[in-house]
Amino acid sequence: MIGRLRGILLEKQPPEVLLEVSGVGYEIQLPMSSFYPLPEIGQEAIIYTHFVVREDAQLLYGFADKHERAMFRELIKVNGVGPKLALAILSGMSANQFVQCIHHDALSALVKLPGVGKKTAERLLVEMKDRLKNWVGSDLLTPESEKIVFENSVIKDNAKQEATSALVALGYKPAVAEKVIQQVYQDGMDCELLIRRSLKSMV
Template sequence: MIGRLRGTLLEKTAPEILIECGGIGYEVTMPMTSIYALPKLEDEAVIYTHFVVREDAQLLYGFANKVERKLFRLLIKVNGVGPKLALAILSGMSADQFVSCVAHDDVSTIVKIPGVGKKTAERLLIEMRDRLKDWQSDLLTPATDAMPLMPGESNTFVSDAKGDAINALVSLGYSQAQADKAVKAVFASDKSSEALIRDALKAML
């Protein structure tokens, strides 16, 4: 089991990154909340991982801290929730925000996440309630508990930030039309793709 990686961040194309550790480049899929917390390219990054082996693929999922990984592991135990949907949930809100939704039976917020219908949302609230009753966020560490980047702070700005943001939202489960509309609503020429994704996700929830 690969549980943690520390290495040089080579690429960051949401929702995937490439991190080099000991001369080996690992492709890792991450929720947007974790990608916001990553350093700039060529800097050292530390991520916590969850390794999935399937018949047709070996997949590595990464998280900025143990809290997000813990919630991801709880989510994929829910009937009908796979890694892709769990990543979509963690991309739309922080771990504590999701826990708050469960505590307050907030179905209306949960159903706004792509791929989550009313029945799935209700099942999430029911199954996660007992699992999260003793939830604590004391697993956060100073090294990885970073605040999301604000517009203009990203060091990975590219000229096609709008296109990258739209592609990232589509990969998270939103339709092309939803992604186009959301990114267009928050677009500004000085925003990085990460800032656009974050603002678009907030606007849709």
């Protein structure tokens, strides 16, 4: 299994990146909580990965640290939660926030996530509460992804389109994605900040 990659970021198109490692380009899908802290294109990045082999595809999922990956692995053990839904959950809230939702039975917060209906949210609360008892006091409660500092960057004209595509890829309906982006967009916002604000407004 491919568990960790270190290389140069060639492309960043949320929620996917292209990472060059020793001349090989790896396409990796990340939750937005792990996408935000990534360095700029052309710089070196270290990504912890989870490798999935299916009959029709081989997929790499990436994470900023081992704790986010560990949460992803716990999520996909839940009946009805696949990798795509797990990414959507960790894009809508950090691992730390998810732990708090489980501990406080925050059903209403979970059902706001894309692809999470009431039954899935209830299943998450029941199955994850017992599993997450072992997480209390661990570094998962203070992941590095909570310590994000945004720097000024070049604003692209297609920031709205890129943000919409990212939200759709995470499971939101196009109409919903476009509507929330229009609501939160402010002049000067880049794609990553626009996605972050959009996701926050829906939780």
